[in-house]
Amino acid sequence: MSTRPNDTPQTLIDQVRDATASGRPLRIAGGDTKAFYGEPVAGDTLSTRSWSGIVNHEPSELVVTVRAGTPLEALEAALADKGQCLPFEPPRFGAASTIGGVIAAGLSGPARATAGGVRDYVLGAQFINGRGEWLSFGGQVMKNVAGYDISRALAGSMGTLGVITDVSLKVLPVAPAEATLVFRLGQHDALEQLHRWGGQPLPINASCWVKDATAPDAPELLFLRLRGAVAAVEAASERLMQETGGVRMDNAQAGPDWAACRDQTLPFFTPSSAELCLWRLSLPQTAPVIDLPYAQLIEWQGAQRWLWAPASAAMAIRSAAAAANGHATLFRAGADGAPGVTRFDRERSVITTITQRLRAELDPAGIFNPGRMG
Template identity: 60%
Template sequence: MDSALAQIADRVRAAAADQTPLRIRGGGTKDFHGLALRGEVLDTRALCGIVSYEPSELVVTARAGTPLAALESLLADKGQCLPFEPPHFGQGATVGGMVAAGLSGPARASVGAVRDYVLGVEMLNGRAERLRFGGQVMKNVAGYDVPRLMAGAWGTLGLITEVSLKVLPVPPGEATLRFDDCNQADALRKLHAWGGQPLPLNASCWVHDGTGAGTLTVRLRGAVAAVEAACKTLGGTRLDNAAAAPDWTACREQTLPWFAARASGHALWRLSLPATAPVLSLPGLAPPLVEWHGALRWVQAPASAGKLLREAAAAVGGSATVFRAASADGISAGAVFDLKSPALEQIHARIKRSFDPAGIFNPGRVAEGW
């Protein structure tokens, strides 16, 4: 065990003995999300560096504090990428934070989520024990799939020290198509119809900018021949790839004008729905920004609209949570995990106690009592 990891393990061991809460933190770019942040900061950035990278095997292993931008740059040099496009939300995002948050970008509906690319993790549990799960191949799981369990757990189960990821080659063909004067219902109909066809549909974004009906933008990725054929089939206005790339990045990072125009007192709500869900009736609220071919809808609304949003989402089999609070110093209302089943709550509680018996890791990060 190297000195940086040994020091962190000593810190965890002492915290467990004293029952001192620890707040695991890498770059801190996602501190805005979730409930109130509590505990002494445990900085992971000393755990930095690429452990191994085998481009021919499509596998990379990196330490948790490695800057996400550095990993993406390394992959790009070999013509490879993290296809799920993890958002950074600021300078300093880390590989461990990417896995712990489990957030994916515009391509998620087409290529899968972060958890689908996590092959193995090394971690410290609440007893400061160094554990390793999974490996560097897909079929390497028995019992709990702990590597995937860590994705989206927000550090409540343990401190990720190292992660192995599956990567993919950058697709050879790409095109972005824009459809103007397209309202939300028409956009959803198009996306639902295209989803049932063998098209290289990679990402989509519908937004109403306050004028006209709205604009649907889709990105195609895959074999060059498949992309070119899809462009002829779908129509629309084809955009220059170099010009469109910053907009897709802005969509991923939530820096599009639609996000920047959020009114004071309005939170950013995340509605996770079945992709086939229709337009939701949300009286008094501005139209959402729609991603993931209809499965992800961002809504700007005050906390008082929470009941309306949750009921509307639940009616179509989805959920609604606050992603960004109304003010910079506020906290996101409601738990990140929406556990409606008492049995499921008990399972989560048992897993938490198994990994972190003293409850020192990120207490209250995703729900009261967690």
């Protein structure tokens, strides 16, 4: 897949200029697979789906430049053909997911704690600001930024800073070896083991602790994924199984399970009641067990914890997260939309000030996804 790098997204630019002139807000969308994430947005839809294609891929340089409307599946297939991947494992939430949505949402998959997040792999970006100007920041190498690194600020901005059109990403080779180990451990013991292993030279790539809440007698299980050189993965697997009594899964079974964890299609992510909300707790990896009476799934070696709870539990959940030096996000609202409950926890005042100034500079009329981030 290739495109002409000299093309201009004139249709998108014209739509932004028209919206600015009339003061109409724009709801920026790619595949619209993450419309549930963040506060609801009203306005005319600006779709980036037609602006798609891989502009340039240099396998030897580990860099790819791609247009925002490119389907994530298409990009990952092109990278896989060259033995490469996006190490942060962006979740899909649907086949229509686009790379622009990946950057704007800033969400990462199971490997986030060891491989890094979305913004760690953004080298440069082009986007349309609120004045209808097509701007370019960063480039296609790691050390190229003087001044503000706006391209990385776009990661997780939820479309509130501008319309992302193109992005250059660092990619990595697919690891030569992989193994998934399973241990029967309660939550406290699982976290203790993860903290202990984290201080050792082990090729740990991802972890997931879960208990099937629909089956009272189901075991509590810790899944651990190792990736790296063949010798390192094999040696670590044997050692951990001997020390902790785990078993090794077949990769043909483990692979789809990790993909389901990434895309939230595991049984855990199906609510037992339509009124329940999915909460995401972002905590230090060393945070202890959070004493809340709700089913949990724990990733990122303890740093990301999911739980199902009613919207009425917002204060208790956010207080528990704050006590552990973290914060809580209402990731998916229940059937009633959780009225009166904000999706995102309150930011620190200094972050709010910086964010407001940046938005005022890039989108002075406030037309891009107004209110999406609260």
